[in-house]
Each structure stands twice: as C-alpha cells, then as structure tokens.
Amino acid sequence: MKQPGRTRAPRPSAALRVGQLAAAIGAVAVAGGILLSYQAIALRKSLAADVGIHARVVAGNIAAPLMFRDGDAAGEMLRSFRPAPFVVEAVVLDGHGREFAAYRRGAGDDSRADTPGWFGPVTVLQPVSHQGKQLGQVRLVASSRTVDRGLRNYAMLLGLASLGALLTSALLTRRQRARVACAEQELAWLAYTDPVTELPNRRASQEKLAEALDGAGIGIRGARVGLLLIDLDNFKVVNDTAGHAVGDQLLRQVGQRLRAALGTEAPVGRFGGDEFIVIAPALVSPARLRALAQAVLKALRQPIQLAGAEVIVTASIGSALYPDDGGDAEELISNADLALYHAKGAGRDRIGEFRREMMLATQRRAQLERDLRRAIEGGALAVHYQPQFDCADGALVGVEALLRWKHPEQGFVSPAEFIPIAEDCGLIVEIGAWVLERACADAVALAADGAALPSVSVNVSARQLREPDFAATVEQVLARTGLPAARLELELTESMLMNDLDAALAFMHTMRAIGVGLSIDDFGTGYSSLAYLQKFPINQLKIDRSFVEPLPGDGQAMVGAVIALAHRFGLNVVAEGVERHDQLDWLQNACCDYVQGYLTGRPVPLADLQARLRQLPTAPSACS
C-alpha cells in the first residue's frame, strides 16, 4: 500500500529535476555565449595589436633598406615572418606606392598558407619614416586562424569547465534531491492513506474507483465493476463505551480482516468513520460480487479480540454494480449507499443490493417531503375524527384525531407513508403541534354545538416526546383552546417510551398531574413488557387491529387475556379496527370497554361528526 496509484500526475521532484537541468544548461549556455563573444573580440584585438607591433618593428627596420633601395636586405628582413604562421602577407611600399619588397606565405617557399579564418584577415598599414620623413608604408596581412584556434580551445575549455561544474553541482544536489523525493513519497503516502488502518483513504478509493470504471469503459464489453460499502453496525457503541483508542484498534483489525478475506481481487479502503469501501474491478458476474459480500460478512462474524475482551462485530453492506446500477463513480457510490441504508433499515448484518426501486422510493420520499412542506404552508392538511363508543351502552365516549393529507395530484396520501417522512425530517414536531391544537379546538367547538363533550385522543410521535418543552406546549394548547385537561388523551407507543425511559416517565407524570389521560397505542406489537404496565402512569390500553382482525375465531385467548390484564391494573381497553358485527359481539361479551372501527364509524371531518352526534346510535349492552 506504500505505492498507491500509478496514473497520478508525475511527482513534482521529477519535473523539478528536468527544469533545474534545463535552467542550468541554459545559464551555462548564456554565460558561455557571452564569454565566447568577449573572447572572440579580445583575441581579434590582441591579434591586431600583435600585427601592429610587428608592422612597427618592420617599419623601423625597413627604413634603411628602403632608403638604400636594398631589396635583398628588405626581402631578407620580411622573410623573418616565416616562423610566424599567422602572417599571410608582408609588403613594403615605397613613397610612390609601388611595391618595393614583399613576402607572401606559400609563394616560393614551403610554408603553408593559413586559410583566412572565420573572422577574415587582419590588415595593418604602418608608415615607414626616418627622421620625420615618410619614406613608404608597410602592409601586414594576418590570418585570423589564430583567433579561431584560440576561440576553439577556449570553447572546449569552457565546455569542459561547465561540464565539470554541472557534474559537481549534480553530485552536491543529489543528496538533497533524494531527501526531497523521500519527503514527497511520504506526503503522497499521507495524502492517500488512512493513518489508522493504513488502508487507502477516501480520496485514494475514489480515484481507484474512477480508474476501474475507466478501465471497464474501454475494456471488453460486459466487464463489470463491483462496489461494496461496508458499515459496522455497532461501532458507535464500542467507540462510546471503550474509547477512541479501542475504536481505532477495532477499525484496524476489521481492515486487516477485510484485506485477508478479499485478497487482491478486490482492494479495500476506508471510506470514513466506520465505513469501508471495496472495489472489485473486472468482475465476472453479479454473483461474484454477492460472494465477495458474503465473504466479508463471514469474516466479520468471527469474534475480535479487543482490549482483553471478545467483541462480535457485524456489518451492513450496500452493493452496487457498474454499469448496471450507475454510469459513473458518484452515482455508483450514492446507489451503494442507498442499498446500505436499506440493509440497515432491514435489520443490519446483511447485504443490501441496489435496485432501481430503492432510488424511486428515495425520490418519492424526497418529493413527498417537498410536497408536505408546501401542504403545511398551504393548509392542505386536515384532521378527521373517528368516534369511539362505549361497549356497554353504545354511547359516544370519545374521538381519535387522525391526520389526513389530500395531495393536489395524488389524492389522499396514506399517513403510514408520510408520517415516517415527517418524522425523519423533523416536520412532525410542527405538524403534531398543529394537530393537537386543531383537535382541542374542534372538541371545544363540538361541545359548544350542544353535544356532550367527548374526550379527544391525539397521537404523539417519538420525536415530539424528545422535545424538552413538549409538556409546556400541551399545557399552552389546553389553556388557549379552553379544553379541560381530562378531556384530552395522548396516545403513545411502547417503543417510543422505551427509548428514553426517564424522560418519558417524567413527561407522563406531568401529564397525569394536570389530568391529561394517557393510553398505550398498538398494545401487544412491541416489547409488551408487563413491567411497564405497573410502572407507567397510564389509564388506557389500545388493542392493535392485528389482534382484533382474526376475532372471533382465533386470537380470543390473547385479546381476552389483555382485557383481563388491563382491568386488573385498573386500565380501560379500546379495541381498534372493529369492522364486523361478530367482532363487536365478541368484544362486548368479553367486556371490552370501548370500540373503534369502520363498523361503528369511519374517520370523518368535523362537520360530519357534528351531524352524526345529533342522531346517536345506541348499542346493546352485555356487560354489567
């Protein structure tokens, strides 16, 4: 894992090395050019000066031969230039400009004439005079080959010196560069590795996934890339109870297990928190991805030794497949996440495979959430009331307030669908408060109509119960609407009470103290702990419709036992979902206190309820 990724941008030190070399060569070239130019000028000047000196010497010595017209002596004197190879021509001109004596290299002797050279010949004219009288001129022509030669030697020397300097500097900087490269490697490792598990981190995993998708995109048709998102189910508990150090240790061990279970076929990375990511490039079939996920679950089921204790870690896995479940890395990850969410929702320690419906459901949820917000603002929510009757005398004893939402396009949306959405996004607090106020106000309105004031039941959500000032809200609503507290009954579920027992108890005692009734909704479906019947200050149980439905055939023993139990504890019993006469008959015989259902009355708007109240039905009584 020390060498993550090969397709990343070249390391800066490599680019730097090339750049440095280019800069050094450039600098040497510029310096060399300047030095060579200067050297060329200096050499040519020096040659000209040399030739000038020679010309002056000749001019001084040639005066006498010129005066005595001694051509032999002059020629002999000029021949002294033979060993000086740069002199191409030496000519003595007399006072009339005629040639008096001359020496030309290559003419008449074995000396080789120099080629003119790159800079052309150097010509010097020097007057010959004796005692102030000009007698003639000496013309010396020199080849600039010496300049060429000097320049060439100088260039070679310069090249060698530059090479030596570059080599020396390269040797000196190599050590430093190695250190920089080492630091770069360290940085790359840090940037792409999770320090806790030493697995590739989120960034590295995302790049690896993109790389795998690229590979599958250009590769053979039918190539798939599998993606698993693994979330530890109980990591938070370990972290909170045993501390972060132990949590890190757990993550490390899980990482090692995953790596051992998946081998090189599917690299593992830590995606963040307690989430791991597995990328299976070049996957043969969807079944293979399932097998990999199974292997992960199996590997994690083995107990882990942690801080001297054995811990069993379970994980939920979301799996998604390219190209079936997503066209790019982002979509694939988000869909695997969705599948993971479903796996968690379905009870954890399992694999959730992505299906299109999940996305549709998610989209529908998001749409409903938006619509629900609009509905709250636009007043599209309504409260309907389902009557509850006394089994003994058929009198209407109360109504349950039920929320109804008429969607502008989809008609009535089931509360079973939109209530969980409202709970998830927190809208339930606002909605619940509104329903409470509406129901109380409507109950007061019913009484004002002349009818006897029934009690009104309002469902409370777990989320509302968690609001610290919920008790105060209830009291304020009662005060505002003028409904007597004894006429209000709050319906709670078992599960929401178990979440935070102390807070729930405190709330319930407060409510009972001011006279508000409390009932347990859906009794028999949750924990059904008999202990809380004694502990909770409640005054009513509601038998869930799932127990009422099979009556009077099956379920008699159960419902009968619940009724008896409740009565022993001094609680009233309400049977929900009464739809048939035989059910009603049985319940009346079993001395159930109240019934509620389509048989005795569907949920209706307030106006319908008011009309109904004016012609109350009477039910026969079987209990005394």
Next chain:
Amino acid sequence: MSRTVRHVCIVLAGAALLAPASALAQVRDVEMKAAYIYNFAQFTTWTEQRARQPFRVCADAGSAIWPSLEAYNGKPVNGRGWSTVDAAVPSDRAPCDLLILARSAGSANAAPGMLVVRDGAGRGPAMITLVDDDERLRFDVDTREAEKSGLRFSSKLLRLARTVL
C-alpha cells in the same frame, strides 16, 4: 653595299645606340651615389653637434658627382641644412662634416667629427667606401676609422653594408 661597310654601319649604329645609354647610366650612377651619401649622413651620429651651422659637405668641385651633391643643398641632415663646398678652397672658419674623396685621392688627415666617404675602393682608408659590386652599388664600413673621429654608425646602416671592419 659591301660587307665591310655593312659591318661598320652596324657597329656605328650600335655605338650610336649605346653611347647615350651609357651616359644616362652614368648620370643615374652619380645620383645614386649622392643619394647614398646623403643617406649615410642620416644614419651617422656625430658626437659633437655643431648646431645652427650648415652641414658642410666637402667634395672636389670638378668631380662627376658634384652636381648631384649640390642638388641636396638645403636639405636637412640632423636638423642642419646640407651645404656642398669645394674641398680645394680651404676654410679655417668651419671644418668639413662630410668629406668625399675620389677613388684615387690619397688618405685625408682625419679631423675629429668628419665623416670620410671614398668613392670607389682606393688606396687610403675611409670610413665608408662606395663600391661597385656586380653591377650594384654597395658600400663597406670601417668602424675603427669612424671611431677615431668620434663618429658612430647606426646598426641599420651596418646591416646593409657589404663588409664591416
């Protein structure tokens, strides 16, 4: 025309052609000698300078070279004007700076500061002797004679000399 006559004619014609040529060569010869003598003075150093006085060149007024020497009158020699004087006319006032002896002339009593040039190798000594060497005018130098009169020659002159004693 007889053969003899013809021969004579040819000889006469040849003589007629040769005579002016040799006369011309002789003129050039003396001019060359005069130029040489003038140049000798240029390369000679007199120990005692007689400044502001003409440079007295003594020669036999009857010699062939006389006119050519006279042509140099007034020309500068070490800052003094060249002046040709007859050697036969004695002058106590000023001695000769340069004495030109004919080839046959006897040795002159060397006076200090007097450069003696002999035209042709003669019997007596001279500081510089003009000689015809293989159709070319050359000169010999006797530095010992010159030293006696306190004269020095430039090395440039010595280099051109045929012999140097």
